[in-house]
C-alpha cells in the first residue's frame with residue numbers, strides 16, 4: 288500500500304528560484320537563505336520518495352480570474368514550468384504519477400472533497416521553487432528524481448479555504464493514498480508563506496514571533512492551529528501570509544505524533560520571511576532508509 | 577444579511593475579496609494577458625489600442641497608462657495581476673513594493689534586510705490614524 292511518511296513545509300518565494308537560475312546563491316544576501324536547505328536536500332535523498340504530493344498555489348499565472356477553483360488536482364501526465372512574465376524557469380518538466388492522481392481524485396470526491404480535476408496545467412514558482420530548494424539545481428535536460436502530484440489551492444481571491452478545511456483535506460488525501468495498492472513512499476509538501484505582504488502601503492510586513500509560534504504549534508498543537516481565523520493571518524502575517532493555510536493540508540495528512548527533524552527561518556528573501564520545516568511520522572521513522 | 581468584513585480595518589492593505597474581484601475583473605484579465613510575450617509585444621506597440629480590448633472603467637484604464645500602482649489596487653486590481661504589468665516594465669516585486677510604499681527601492685530593501693516592517697503599530701487603521709494625527 289502507498290503511505291505518506293513525512294511532510295515538508297516550505298516558502299516558495301519567486302526570487303529564490305531566480306537566485307538559483309542566475310547562479311547567485313552564494314552571494315551574501317542569498318547565502319543564509321540556501322544554507323538552511325543543505326540538510327533538507329540530504330534528507331530528501333535519504334527518503335527515496337516515489338511521489339511528492341505538492342500543495343501550492345498559482346499566482347495568477349495559469350489560472351486567470353475567469354475560473355477560480357478552490358482546490359485543483361493535477362491529473363495530467365506532466366506539468367511544464369509556466370512563463371510568469373519573464374520566461375519559464377529553466378527547470379525540468381514535472382512528471383505525474385497519473386494512476387495515483389486519478390485514484391486520489393476519485394477518492395476525494397467520494398470523501399466529500401469536491402476538487403477540480405486538471406488534465407492540462409502548467410505550474411508556476413509556487414510549485415517549482417519548493418522542488419528546486421529540496422532537490423537542488425536541475426536544468427531543463429534533467430529529470431526530477433521523483434514523480435509529483437500537484438494540488439493547487441486558491442489563496443489569491445479571498446477567502447481561501449479555511450485552515451480547518453485544509454487540515455481535513457489532508458486527512459482525506461491520506462485516506463486516498465492509503466487505499467492505493469502499489470507500494471509507494473509519498474512525501475507531502477505544504478508550501479507558501481511565511482509572513483509577507485506584497486501590496487500597497489503596508490508592503491514589507493514581517494512577523495517573526497507569529498511565524499515562530501506557527502512553526503512550533505505545527506508539531507505540538509496542529510488542530511488548534513488549524514482553527515486560526517483568516518483575519519489573523521491577514522493582520523499578523525500580512526495579506527499574502529494567508530498562503531500558510533496550505534501548510535495545514537500537509538499537517539493533516541501526517542500522524543498526530545510527528546517529530547520535527549529540521550527547521551530553517553530567515554528574513555528576508557525579497558519581500559518575504561522564508562520558513563521551512565520537516566516533520567516525520569514517528570512510527571514511520573527509518574522505514575525508507 | 578451582509579457578510580461581515582472583519583479585515584477592512586487593516587491599514588495599508590486591500591483584501592482581494594469577491595467584491596474586489598468583480599470590480600477589478602477586466603483590469604486583472606488585461607494584466608494577466610501580459611504573461612505572454614506576444615501580448616507584451618502588441619501592448620508595447622500601442623498601449624491604447626491594446627487596452628481597447630478590455631472593458632475596464634476609464635479610471636482603471638488611466639491608472640494603467642499612468643502606471644499608478646496604488647490606484648490600480650484601489651480600483652480592484654490584485655497584486656499578483658498588477659505585477660504582470662510591472663514585469664512588462666521590467667519591475668520586480670521588490671521594486672514594486674518600493675514604489676507602492678513610497679519608500680523607494682533602496683530604503684525599502686534596507687528595511688527588509690533589517691527584518692521587515694514590524695507589526696507593531698501596523699495592525700489596525702486606528703494606529704495609522706493616530707500617527708497621522710500626531711504629525
Ligand SMILES: [Fe+2]
Nearest residue numbers: 344413479530
Ligand atoms: Fe505564493
